[in-house]
Amino acid sequence: MTDDLHQSTSIYAAPVLPDGLMPLQADVSVPQTTALASSTGMLVTDTTIAEQMRHFPEEIYDLRPTSHLMRLMQALLGDSGVGQLRKRLLQAQIQALSTAGARFFDLDRFYGPLFNISRTAAEELPINPMESATATPAEWDAIEAADASFRDRMTALARAIALGGTVPGLQAAAEAVTGVECDVYESWAMIEAAKDPLASGHTWSSMEGTTWGAYEGQTWGVLEGLPFYGRSGTLTRSEVLVRVNKDYESSPSGRAARTSDEAALVRVLERLRPAGLLVTIDTQGASTLLQRQISAMVADSEHWEIATQVTPRRTAGAAPYPVSYGQQQAGISATARRVLPQPPMTTRLGDAWSYGTEVPSCRSYAVNPVDVTDFSQPGTVPDTVVATADQTIVWRDGTSTTYVASQGALDPLMALAARAGSEGILTAHPYSGDRRTVPTTD
Structure with a gap:
């Protein structure tokens, strides 16, 4: 009788690599880590302009937000340029991956015909966000809340289908x-x-003597x-x-x-x-649930947003700033002071502004201390103040640059230009237009 030889499994033979392209690209002759995983449809979000400019040496290029180069790159690579294409592709990819990424009327067009369901009165959207629609931050919060309610019901219905x-x-x-x-x-x-x-x-006889008000809202079967x-x-x-x-x-x-x-x-x-x-x-x-007051609210983070207000000039012609649907319903005119509407999903978590216009002038001084050890003793001479204290820097080639006090405040126009070219200011609409039916032929 022939004896069979058995050997323990080698670490090289363990199927630690997932199926797909990974085994074809990895070297199977060396141990592989078990942390490797394969995935499809991964999301790659956009990076900041500063991250995209990391290969530009700071010794050669001026990478400050106020420089012409950074403002030009922000206009070309940000949401105002090719960045809007990346945003729209990312938005379409998020909506295609899961129900949590679907928004607005995409939910109605997919789940409506499939499950034969529509929104309730509280979930109706007053505007079509996929069009070139704008609204104030408060109006977007109400729209997002109504859309989230409908999305949660559709997600629960999708689980019930199984x-x-x-x-x-x-x-x-x-x-x-x-x-x-x-x-x-x-x-x-x-x-x-x-x-x-x-x-x-x-x-x-058992019902005799009861008024009709006690039976209001009940059926004959009850x-x-x-x-x-x-x-x-x-x-x-x-x-x-x-x-x-x-x-x-x-x-x-x-x-x-x-x-x-x-x-x-x-x-x-x-x-x-x-x-x-x-x-x-x-x-x-009858509902067995009782309404209870909220005892406490706890959040692990804080979200705040700056709502920009504008006061357009009373000029003839088209309004320079759009008027949202909610502002129109409230009777706010195009020339009234109001909150500036914005496209959907353009909320930013911070903002920056400059008070440079509030600084009329700058002066400098320096303190020349007296060479004493104890200023508390009577008879000591106080420190002398130098009227002018311009800073002069001598460079390696022998040249020098003097920074005077009048240049201490940032130019207001430069500050506004830097803010206009910063992240989150120049934003694009995340949708290229409403979903429309395209006729096809067999």
Whole structure:
């Protein structure tokens, strides 16, 4: 009989390299680190202009923000130049990678036809951010909040799709559509649990003496007191009851919200329900959640933003600064002092400004101390003050440069030019235009 020889696995034979191009590029004859990983569709964000100019020697080029070179490169490489192409490509890549990157009407165009769902009244967008639309920072916050609410519901609905037409799947889809807790009851289980499904409920004598106000907003099935098995009325065992546990106000807005939720549930659940199953929507449920005040708020960082205000001159012709949709609704004219609108997703976390225009002149002086050891003794001579203290620097070639006090303040025009060429000032719209249907031929 032949004995088989066995040997332990070598470190060179361990499949530490992922599949793909990495094994073809790595040297398999040497140990490989287990930290290597492969990925597709990785995001490469844009770098600052200072980082892009790191190969320019500072001994030759003036890399200060006030230099002509840096302002020219900011105009060419920043958002005002080719940087806007990188921004738009990055934005399109983020939207294609996950649902968290999808924004605005891209959510409606993809998830709307797929799940047959639309935004609620509180999630409607007043403007189309993909067009050349501008808004104030406060208006963008409201738009982002409404868009985030719709995005969260669509993300929850996408997770519910994987559960299919099961009871947990229908419940998860209903909660994603309404945003509240929902219960799903199968008619066959309720019929089996009832001792007598055809038993009578309330009688006329038991309800006599009650005013009509107590019955307002209730259906006839609730007033009859019969167990609710569905709307078919035939005790069918192929019906599912979806109860929304939400307290709707008895006002026009509350009735509109009830109708909107019912219509949205019918549209979505019709796509998910099994064939031959009747789905019943019940919005008479009561919420078991109680409103509580916020006890505390904690943040690990601070976000602040400078809102620029402008006062345009009253000149004939087109307005030099745009007027946002919210400002138009508020009746703010194009020549009134107002917050300057900006494109979407152009928020910057900091800002800089100069008070150079507030400095009328600069003077310099120097203190020439007296050569004494103790100035507290009486009779000592105080320090003498030199009126002029211009700084003279002698260079290696023997030449010298004198820096006078009048040059101590930065030129206001230079400060404004440096700010205009800094990061985050010259920004471009992240969208090239609205998504439009392109006709194709087979």
